[in-house]
Amino acid sequence: MGEARIGRVVVVGAGQAGGEAVQRLRALDHDLEITLIGEEPLAPYQRPPLSKKFLAGELDAARLLLRPPEVYEQERIALLTGRRAVWIDRAGKRVRLDGGQELPYDALILATGSRPRKLPLAGADLAGVHLLRTAADVDAIRPRFVAGAKLVVVGAGYIGLEVAAVARQLGLEVTVIEAAVRPLARVTSPEVAGFYLDEHTAKGVRFALNAQVAVIKGTERVRAVGMADGTEIPADIVIAGIGIISETALATQCGLAVEGGIVVDRQMRTSDPAIFAIGDCVRRPLVHFNDRLGPLESVHNAIEGAKIAAAVILGKEPPPEEAPWFWSDQYDLKLQIAGQFQGYDKLVLRGNPKERAFAAFYFQAGRLIAVDAVNRPAEYLGAKQLIQRGKSVAPEILADLSKPMKEIVAAA
Amino acid sequence: MPKVTYIEHDGKEHVVDAPVGQTVMEAAVKNAIPGIDADCGGACACATCHVYVDEAWAGKTGESSGMEQSMLDFANDVEETSRLSCQIKITEELDGLIVRMPKSQH
Numbered sequence: 441m442g443e444a445r446i447g448r449v450v451v452v453g454a455g456q457a458g459g460e461a462v463q464r465l466r467a468l469d470h471d472l473e474i475t476l477i478g479e480e481p482l483a484p485y486q487r488p489p490l491s492k493k494f495l496a497g498e499l500d501a502a503r504l505l506l507r508p509p510e511v512y513e514q515e516r517i518a519l520l521t522g523r524r525a526v527w528i529d530r531a532g533k534r535v536r537l538d539g540g541q542e543l544p545y546d547a548l549i550l551a552t553g554s555r556p557r558k559l560p561l562a563g564a565d566l567a568g569v570h571l572l573r574t575a576a577d578v579d580a581i582r583p584r585f586v587a588g589a590k591l592v593v594v595g596a597g598y599i600g601l602e603v604a605a606v607a608r609q610l611g612l613e614v615t616v617i618e619a620a621v622r623p624l625a626r627v628t629s630p631e632v633a634g635f636y637l638d639e640h641t642a643k644g645v646r647f648a649l650n651a652q653v654a655v656i657k658g659t660e661r662v663r664a665v666g667m668a669d670g671t672e673i674p675a676d677i678v679i680a681g682i683g684i685i686s687e688t689a690l691a692t693q694c695g696l697a698v699e700g701g702i703v704v705d706r707q708m709r710t711s712d713p714a715i716f717a718i719g720d721c722v723r724r725p726l727v728h729f730n731d732r733l734g735p736l737e738s739v740h741n742a743i744e745g746a747k748i749a750a751a752v753i754l755g756k757e758p759p760p761e762e763a764p765w766f767w768s769d770q771y772d773l774k775l776q777i778a779g780q781f782q783g784y785d786k787l788v789l790r791g792n793p794k795e796r797a798f799a800a801f802y803f804q805a806g807r808l809i810a811v812d813a814v815n816r817p818a819e820y821l822g823a824k825q826l827i828q829r830g831k832s833v834a835p836e837i838l839a840d841l842s843k844p845m846k847e848i849v850a851a852a
Numbered sequence: 853m854p855k856v857t858y859i860e861h862d863g864k865e866h867v868v869d870a871p872v873g874q875t876v877m878e879a880a881v882k883n884a885i886p887g888i889d890a891d892c893g894g895a896c897a898c899a900t901c902h903v904y905v906d907e908a909w910a911g912k913t914g915e916s917s918g919m920e921q922s923m924l925d926f927a928n929d930v931e932e933t934s935r936l937s938c939q940i941k942i943t944e945e946l947d948g949l950i951v952r953m954p955k956s957q958h
Contacts, residue, residue: 467886488895507882511882739891765897767895767897774896821899821926822926846925
């Protein structure tokens with residue numbers, strides 16, 4: 441902002457991005473008036489464990505929280521939970537909440553996140569049919585998420601496969617239905633997808649690939665999933681993980697530029713210089729990928745956006761962007777991803793998938809653009825550093841396991 | 853409840869109550885200790901919770917796992933007693949633990 445002194449910042453959305461933003465703002469400015477508005481009843485919490493340890497019952501609600509609720513009061517951050525922002529008056533620089541209260545701002549941060557796609561099918565509202573986005577969703581799922589129950593997962597993305605892994609570990613019968621011909625079709629290569637298909641199959645997960653759900657059957661509660669080919673899959677629980685949609689209603693209402701998500705520049709500024717947007721709801725330039733506008737549905741994106749926006753609003757130097765990163769835990773497999781694999785023309789494997797520890801490096805026109813590393817953290821961090829530095833390494837060098845990753849990166 | 857002392861790279865000390873069963877990283881994040889970001893929340897995926905365990909305590913915090921060691925290989929300013937604080941579980945035995953944060957995480 442620079443010119444005018446910033447005294448009041450309002451953050452709309454109390455997820456990981458919003459929670460991180462208020463913490464950064466307070467760390468940078470002792471006197472700033474900070475308000476954080478969230479629709480959920482909880483203080484900001486981590487979403488990644490929802491489909492992993494929280495679903496498995498290995499992490500309780502208190503540990504899910506980013507920080508204890510009392511911290512907000514101690515740091516004089518007004519945390520308004522269970523409240524919705526319904527209107528933005530850009531000319532008057534005010535946000536109106538449900539109930540009519542209006543909050544003036546000098547700078548506004550939209551961290552409105554995303555919502556999961558619903559199954560566009562008859563029966564999708566039956567009891568036992570769930571989406572998985574919030575702690576409340578998991579609380580609703582868990583009572584019947586027990587050994588012997590029949591679970592049908594619709595969508596074989598990361599959420600769906602993580603849920604399937606937890607379910608098998610707890611002894612549920614699991615079928616995963618996917619419209620594409622392979623799992624993880626949107627997010628990784630056929631090679632890595634094939635590895636995960638084999639792992640889940642070996643653990644007893646059944647897959648229906650290239651398959652369309654036609655209807656959810658049951659009276660009050662779900663009883664079965666009806667497929668387009670007429671077959672039926674019995675189900676006590678259905679969980680759909682079929683993608684997310686950026687929450688852009690407020691941005692659209694007040695006339696900000698929106699293209700699938702709220703369009704921001706490298707400083708997380710929207711088309712209104714007093715309004716910033718961060719996290720799942722944005723499309724931001726990916727600096728390591730020719731400034732292509734990207735949705736990044738990740739913790740990395742949420743936290744980095746928060747750090748940048750807080751610094752820019754308060755006239756500080758923002759941190760440099762990291763290469764996009766992400767992870768997925770399934771069984772004892774830790775998948776760590778850096779970069780963006782879309783558009784790759786060459787894939788190189790380092791290590792053998794049969795040993796359950798390998799990395800897939802993705803190249804485009806000779807340039808390293810991404811890595812999927814399974815139980816191979818050095819390959820993940822090494823590739824991430826290379827992508828950040830704009831460096832590349834010849835595919836045959838990366839394929840040579842006799843050279844440690846650290847040496848390869850140091851020599852690049 | 854065990855107490856853990858976190859020392860910033862510039863010498864500033866923070867003493868916090870750390871519940872048994874949580875990790876050294878969690879106790880830091882929940883008390884907003886500068887220098888421990890822990891972006892991934894303890895999934896051993898980001899290496900932003902790197903600490904130096906005080907020499908006197910290095911024997912009690914246990915060994916780092918292969919995965920943790922590989923992550924540390926790529927962290928900055930790694931020393932003999934470097935650990936990822938998300939991989940150190942608080943026990944009664946660790947009451948009084950002292951860890952320092954590297955300058956690069958400032």
